Amino acid sequence: KNQVEQSPQSLIILEGKNCTLQCNYTVSPFSNLRWYKQDTGRGPVSLTIMTFSENTKSNGRYTATLDADTKQSSLHITASQLSDSASYICVVSRRGEKLTFGTGTRLTIIP
Amino acid sequence: DSGVTQTPKHLITATGQRVTLRCSPRSGDLSVYWYQQSLDQGLQFLIQYYNGEERAKGNILERFSAQQFPDLHSELNLSSLELGDSALYFCASSVDGTGDYEQYFGPGTRLTVT
Numbered sequence: 107k108n109q110v111e112q113s114p115q116s117l118i119i120l121e122g123k124n125c126t127l128q129c130n131y132t133v134s135p136f137s138n139l140r141w142y143k144q145d146t147g148r149g150p151v152s153l154t155i156m157t158f159s160e161n162t163k164s165n166g167r168y169t170a171t172l173d174a175d176t177k178q179s180s181l182h183i184t185a186s187q188l189s190d191s192a193s194y195i196c197v198v199s200r201r202g203e204k205l206t207f208g209t210g211t212r213l214t215i216i217p
Numbered sequence: 218d219s220g221v222t223q224t225p226k227h228l229i230t231a232t233g234q235r236v237t238l239r240c241s242p243r244s245g246d247l248s249v250y251w252y253q254q255s256l257d258q259g260l261q262f263l264i265q266y267y268n269g270e271e272r273a274k275g276n277i278l279e280r281f282s283a284q285q286f287p288d289l290h291s292e293l294n295l296s297s298l299e300l301g302d303s304a305l306y307f308c309a310s311s312v313d314g315t316g317d318y319e320q321y322f323g324p325g326t327r328l329t330v331t
Contacts, residue, residue, distance in 0.1 A: 137316065137317055138317060140319075147305070147325070147327070148324060148325065149219065149221075149307050149309075149322030149323055149324050149325050150260070150307075150322045151219070152319055152320075152321075155319060195259070195260070199316045199317065200316070201315065201316070201317065203273070203316055204250075204262050204265060204273045204275060204316060205262065205316055205320070207259050207260045207261075207262070208259065209258070209259040210259055
């Protein structure tokens with residue numbers, strides 16, 4: 107069964123600290139992996155999208171890594187800000203098929 | 218602003234009723250996806266349309282139906298509503314229907330069934 111699992115389920119960190127969110131997937135054959143940020147009650151917003159051949163991709167303070175051999179991805183957030191409080195969703199795509207969504211990591215940044 | 222619009226923003230209705238949610242994709246995007254997100258749950262894929270044709274189906278109930286019109290806007294129809302249908306409904310659009318390209322999400326419609 108094609109699955110996407112994220113950890114931790116929730117995370118609380120102090121403003122200014124770094125954190126790393128994890129995503130493990132069993133989706134195969136793999137097409138691409140995306141990380142989305144979703145503020146409460148709003149639509150998800152794309153942070154990064156990586157294909158099989160990409161190991162790392164950055165978007166400002168967000169850096170995503172991908173290990174297609176172990177089927178793992180991580181999202182690293184540097185120097186967290188209060189506005190980073192949101193759910194972060196890992197999404198994996200099989201070529202030509204619907205996306206498989208993880209259940210997300212809820213991140214809370216406290217001052 | 219993703220360029221995807223959804224109306225209405227909020228909808229409150231009673232059990233047994235029928236509602237229609239509307240989505241306009243980004244200019245140039247041919248594919249529209251519908252998702253349901255219940256409270257504190259992940260996004261559940263419902264259905265995808267590409268250039269007017271149904272492309273993929275997910276966990277969509279028989280009471281729900283959708284269509285995409287020639288101008289590419291889409292409507293999601295929910296009938297015989299139950300309390301459990303209360304959720305956020307998101308529409309997303311992308312340039313093609315393969316899943317290889319970015320999906321842009323709308324702001325969502327919050328449906329409350331009382």
